[in-house]
Amino acid sequence: MIRIFLIPFLLLSYLPLKMLYVFSDWLASFLRKGMHYRSDVVNINIARSFPQLNYKEIEQTAKGFYTYFCDVLFESMWHMSSSSKKVAESVCLSNKELISQIFEKQGKIIFLLGHTGNWELVAAALYQAIDFNDPQFSDTDFVCVYKQMSNRLSNRIMEDYRKILFRKRERAKAVEAGSIIPYMMENEGRKSFYFFLADQSAKKTVRSTVTRFLNQDSIMQSGVESIARLQNIPVVYVDMDRYERGKYRVTLIPICEESRATKRNFITSRYAELLEKSIERNKSCWLWSHKRWKVRVN
Numbered sequence: 001m002i003r004i005f006l007i008p009f010l011l012l013s014y015l016p017l018k019m020l021y022v023f024s025d026w027l028a029s030f031l032r033k034g035m036h037y038r039s040d041v042v043n044i045n046i047a048r049s050f051p052q053l054n055y056k057e058i059e060q061t062a063k064g065f066y067t068y069f070c071d072v073l074f075e076s077m078w079h080m081s082s083s084s085k086k087v088a089e090s091v092c093l094s095n096k097e098l099i100s101q102i103f104e105k106q107g108k109i110i111f112l113l114g115h116t117g118n119w120e121l122v123a124a125a126l127y128q129a130i131d132f133n134d135p136q137f138s139d140t141d142f143v144c145v146y147k148q149m150s151n152r153l154s155n156r157i158m159e160d161y162r163k164i165l166f167r168k169r170e171r172a173k174a175v176e177a178g179s180i181i182p183y184m185m186e187n188e189g190r191k192s193f194y195f196f197l198a199d200q201s202a203k204k205t206v207r208s209t210v211t212r213f214l215n216q217d218s219i220m221q222s223g224v225e226s227i228a229r230l231q232n233i234p235v236v237y238v239d240m241d242r243y244e245r246g247k248y249r250v251t252l253i254p255i256c257e258e259s260r261a262t263k264r265n266f267i268t269s270r271y272a273e274l275l276e277k278s279i280e281r282n283k284s285c286w287l288w289s290h291k292r293w294k295v296r297v298n
Contacts, residue, residue, distance in 0.1 A: 013081040024070040032066040038289040049214035064284030091125035107191040117240025140191040217297040225267040228259035
């Protein structure tokens with residue numbers, strides 16, 4: 001059933017990206033003007049995060065968000081059938097030599113990024129940047145950590161989507177966030193790259209910390225920091241700059257090379273700083289439609 005549902009999107013993925021952007025423009029206009037999709041949430045989040053913006057600038061940032069949001073949807077759809085060459089043309093990794101330098105020390109790296117740019121394309125770009133035929137990376141896994149969605153239909157669609165993508169990535173694996181620690185313990189001796197998506201959190205848990213983020217006291221989950229410390233894994237922030245439509249520039253920024261040597265919450269706080277800079281550079285390019293501050297911090 002789900003595979004049948006995905007067939008129209010798979011067929012659309014063979015269209016040129018420029019043509020898909022026509023559909024993206026229509027959908028963005030419909031969501032913004034027709035449905036007013038989460039418009040209050042988007043505007044309030046932007047206004048609180050950037051108090052220096054006037055009403056017109058907030059409106060322009062929100063308009064840019066809807067365009068960006070729909071572009072990510074159609075770019076991710078296009079990615080189902082895009083070649084490695086096409087992905088490389090869309091995503092430029094500026095300092096990929098850093099991967100080899102850091103990986104050499106521990107045989108593992110955690111790549112950490114937020115929902116900025118296009119996280120599906122950057123995962124593909126990072127995978128392509130690694131030469132798995134090189135003896136340094138032989139028998140190395142590329143593990144994408146995902147969070148299971150609460151909606152069963154959406155979750156099964158995403159599972160099938162990942163299966164389509166992973167057909168082109170022999171070394172790639174998908175592990176649900178709730179299972180990642182047992183997986184890492186079981187595979188402690190294996191060389192691995194771990195790809196995590198993490199943003200500011202809407203709720204406080206035992207693995208969270210409060211930091212100043214986007215002009216607000218914000219809850220940040222520190223689970224990735226705990227995982228990194230578990231095996232002393234280097235953590236690298238993935239900065240993705242959307243400098244024009246369909247074009248991304250990726251820069252790898254080391255957060256730490258020995259996780260256990262850092263002070264508590266350093267990794268989480270440093271990540272928040274880097275993510276904030278990425279968002280401030282491209283204010284529209286973050287998922288503003290989430291209720292990120294529904295729990296206010298006193």
